[in-house]
Amino acid sequence: MMREIIERASEDEDLSIALERAIESYMDSRVRVLSRYPYITELAKEVRRIKELSIERIEELIREAKDSMEENRMNVHIAEDAEKAREIVGDLVGTGKIVVKTKSITSDEINLRKFLQGRGNEVWETDLGELIVQWLDSKPMHFITPSINIRREKVAELIRRNIGENVDKDDIPGMTYAVRRFLRKKFIDAHVGISGANVIAANTGSIFIITNEGNGRLCTSLPEKHIVLAGVEKIVPSLHDAFKVSDVIMKYAGYSAASYLSVISGPSKTGDIEKKVVFGAHGPKEVDVVLLDNGRLRASRDERLREALYCLRCGSCQYLCPVFRLVGGYWGGDAYVGGIGILWNMIIGNYEEAKAQSLFCLGCHECELVCPMGIKTADIIREIKAEYMREMGLD
Ligand code: SF4
Structure with a gap:
């Protein structure tokens, strides 16, 4: 099955043109940003140490984060698996609501949009790439650029069909403003x-x-309720550490600085009338945080998979992987694609899928060379592949 998908993708001319355009643009940005900010490679090493320490103390940090959030009037929910997370978010949202979403791979991991739609809600992806994926009823093809596989001609057609605006296929700003x-x-x-x-x-x-489009600020400021869904591996000890991690993510994603870095520490409030604190001044009245385990704690105790928990989801390894350059996110699962996606599919329990995907890795180590965290993706995939071959009696 996986073999057929990959073979079809490798012969898809539209896909190869779209990937070529996007990868060329990323490479230019990466070279420019990394040469303009040479300190970033040292900072990336420091962030690796921060992540190692954080994963070592993951259970303690979950407790500390929960206490700090509750002190800030956020409601914290711990979800041990995808089903529990869907149930918690589903209950918080209810039915018949309009929901706006930022791009979130973790929400793709638990298939949240479709779940909420199934409960009678109108749900909109507000990242342009994710909205394209929603319209296509497809899956995100890259951590940073989910619609990396779609050519501008197709986007113009989708806008005509879904919004009813007649945009020109070469007018990319016009398409962006129609979606706006x-x-x-x-x-x-x-x-x-x-x-x-x-x-x-x-x-x-x-x-x-971190966002560029400004949709993150609108999603987290305008509605009365803000729900955050995050994997527990995202927690680091301090605010200072979090700024360092953010800087490395932005630079390796190809930006000097993203347009928006939002730091949210509680619901909006005012104390301007007689110092009486009222929640819901202009932003949300309520912030709920769902911290998702779904295999992460188990992985933190697994010497091999622990490495993948250091991933910052910057997408560098996907752009530079020779297999990805040929077939894009068709190599991977529903949420996690490319080589690092194989390790993440193991973490979240999609073992058979991950093992089948491991056969397509070329073992070139390009991913490790470009990864700010130096994750040894190719070595780990080689071991997964060897185990799979043994299981199949093919070694
Ligand atoms: S494995 Fe490394 S390069 Fe790939 S997305 Fe994660 S941090 Fe970025």
Whole structure:
């Protein structure tokens, strides 16, 4: 099955043109950013140490983050698996609501959008790439650029079909503004905003969200309720550590600095009338944080898979992997694609899928060379592959 998908993808001319355009643009940004900010390679090493320490203390940091958030009037829920996380978010949202979402791989991991739609809610992805994926009823093809496989001609057609605006296939700004007009009303009308988190500071209970489009700020500010869904591996000890992690994510994603770095530490409030604190001044009245385990704690105790928990989801390894350059995110699971996606599929329990995907790794180590965390993805995949071959009697 996986073999057929990959063979078909490798012969898809549209896919190869779209990937070529996107990868070339990323490579230019990466070279420019890494040469302009040479300190970043040393900072990346420091962040690796921060992540190692954080994963070593993961259970203690979950408790500390929970206490800090609760002190800040956020409601914290711990979900041991995907089903529990869906149930918690489903109960918080209810039915018949308008929900706006930021891009969140963790929400894709638990298939949240479709679950909430199935409960009678109107749910909108507000990251442009994710909205394209939603319209196509497809899956995200890259951590940072989910619609990396879609050419501009196809996007123009989707906008015509879904919004009814007649945009020109070569007018990319025109397409962006059409989506802006369409989503504006959804942001205003939304009852609930759902976001992920790029990193979480345990000592202050602060959620860091990095975006370029500005949708993150609208999703987390305009609705009365903000729900954060984040994997427990995102927690680091301090606010200072979280800023360092954010800087490394942005630079390795190809940006000097993303347009927006939001740090959210509680619901909006005012004490301006007689110092009486009222929640829900202009932003949300309520912030709920769902911390998801779903195999992460088990992986933190596994010498091999622990490495993958250091992943910052910057997407560098995906852009530079020769297999990904040929077939894009068709190599991977529903949420986690590319080589690192194989390790993440193991973490979240998709063992058979991960093992079958491991056969397509070339073992070139390109991923490790470009990874800010130096994750030994190819070595770990080689071991998964060897085990699989033994199981199949093929060694
Ligand atoms: S494995 Fe490394 S390069 Fe790939 S997304 Fe994670 S941090 Fe970035």
